[in-house]
Amino acid sequence: MSQLPVIKRDDVVNMRIWRGDASGGSFVDYKIPMSETQTVLDAVTWVQRNVEPGLSYRFACRVGMCGSCAMMVNGRPRWTCRTHVSKVIKNHQIKLEPLRNLPVIKDLVCDLSDFFAKWLKANGRFVPTETRERPVKKISPLSKQRQAANTAIECINCAICYAACDAVEQNPNYLGPAALNRAWTLMNDVRDGGKPERLRAVTGDGGCQCCHSQHGCASHCPNELNPARSIAGLKQAAVTAIFKGEV
Amino acid sequence: MSGLGLYLAQRISAMVMIPLVLTHLGVMIYAVRGGLDTAEILSRTQGSLFWGSLYGLFVITASIHAAIGLRVIAYEWLKLSGLGLNVFAVLVGLGLLALGGQAVYTVVLA
Numbered sequence: 001m002s003q004l005p006v007i008k009r010d011d012v013v014n015m016r017i018w019r020g021d022a023s024g025g026s027f028v029d030y031k032i033p034m035s036e037t038q039t040v041l042d043a044v045t046w047v048q049r050n051v052e053p054g055l056s057y058r059f060a061c062r063v064g065m066c067g068s069c070a071m072m073v074n075g076r077p078r079w080t081c082r083t084h085v086s087k088v089i090k091n092h093q094i095k096l097e098p099l100r101n102l103p104v105i106k107d108l109v110c111d112l113s114d115f116f117a118k119w120l121k122a123n124g125r126f127v128p129t130e131t132r133e134r135p136v137k138k139i140s141p142l143s144k145q146r147q148a149a150n151t152a153i154e155c156i157n158c159a160i161c162y163a164a165c166d167a168v169e170q171n172p173n174y175l176g177p178a179a180l181n182r183a184w185t186l187m188n189d190v191r192d193g194g195k196p197e198r199l200r201a202v203t204g205d206g207g208c209q210c211c212h213s214q215h216g217c218a219s220h221c222p223n224e225l226n227p228a229r230s231i232a233g234l235k236q237a238a239v240t241a242i243f244k245g246e247v
Numbered sequence: 248m249s250g251l252g253l254y255l256a257q258r259i260s261a262m263v264m265i266p267l268v269l270t271h272l273g274v275m276i277y278a279v280r281g282g283l284d285t286a287e288i289l290s291r292t293q294g295s296l297f298w299g300s301l302y303g304l305f306v307i308t309a310s311i312h313a314a315i316g317l318r319v320i321a322y323e324w325l326k327l328s329g330l331g332l333n334v335f336a337v338l339v340g341l342g343l344l345a346l347g348g349q350a351v352y353t354v355v356l357a
Binding site: 167170171203204207209235238239242247 | 250251253254255258322323324
């Protein structure tokens with residue numbers, strides 16, 4: 001394991017924070033005091049409370065549950081609440097930008113509308129097949145399909161994978177790793193009744209076939225999910241469906 | 248942009264090319280190490296249904312595979328789309344088919 005830089009309580013770090021809006025912007029430097037256990041989110045909050053009250057950024061839970069504090073930290077998408085300054089500091093400097101591949105609203109806040117719209121475009125909604133009057137369906141947690149669904153189900157839609165994806169950057173129509181990962185979860189849910197329509201949705205324009213298998217999503221997911229594997233599953237299901245004449 | 252049909256065509260053409268590439272490499276190494284000259288190679292390929300079929304199939308699959316792959320690159324990096332994108336891909340495919348076809352014709356039939 002690599003040695004982390006030793007941070008002294010009196011150290012000062014230069015936070016290079018992108019300031020601007022949809023029409024453009026630039027980096028502004030803020031000098032902030034450091035402490036050993038400080039997260040990048042703590043550092044941004046320090047800037048807003050002490051230097052620049054107009055700085056816009058998002059956070060909610062601060063403990064890696066909600067994903068709303070995701071930003072580009074030194075060029076990589078990260079949850080800032082779960083990223084210690086000591087882990088990412090380089091030459092006494094940290095560079096912060098809004099998430100890649102999403103339109104900027106202001107400063108570190110981006111517009112996630114397209115991201116969630118693609119989730120729906122991929123038929124990410126569960127389609128029930130039972131009514132509340134009927135008994136709950138028994139599903140073995142050991143079944144192959146349930147295990148495949150379980151491995152992908154912990155996504156909290158933080159858009160880290162979407163920001164990490166080069167295919168999204170090059171192809172704005174591409175549904176992206178999060179939406180396709182959600183679709184794969186539902187394709188493995190035996191209670192779901194929307195599989196044929198969903199398979200058509202994820203193989204149409206911007207569908208799973210646009211993934212280049214670069215695994216940027218898997219290497220950046222803070223929950224250690226593997227959307228690339230889910231997308232590979234969708235590709236396999238789609239090819240099988242072609243040969244069965246279902247797509 | 249790239250439909251599922253194109254995706255499938257590219258994967259199938261890649262699968263077909265795997266044994267063809269390995270065979271081609273083997274033949275190249277054999278010809279070079281065995282010290283075969285042009286006349287000796289042509290004496291083996293001229294009028295050969297086997298070599299004509301093998302390299303004919305190679306040219307067809309390579310043309311399909313490369314045209315689809317370059318279509319994706321043209322869409323993502325050159326921002327071509329719609330009719331222009333498809334015309335580009337068809338021209339690439341036909342160009343490779345013509346070049347490869349001429350080479351096969353020369354080695355096997357001419």
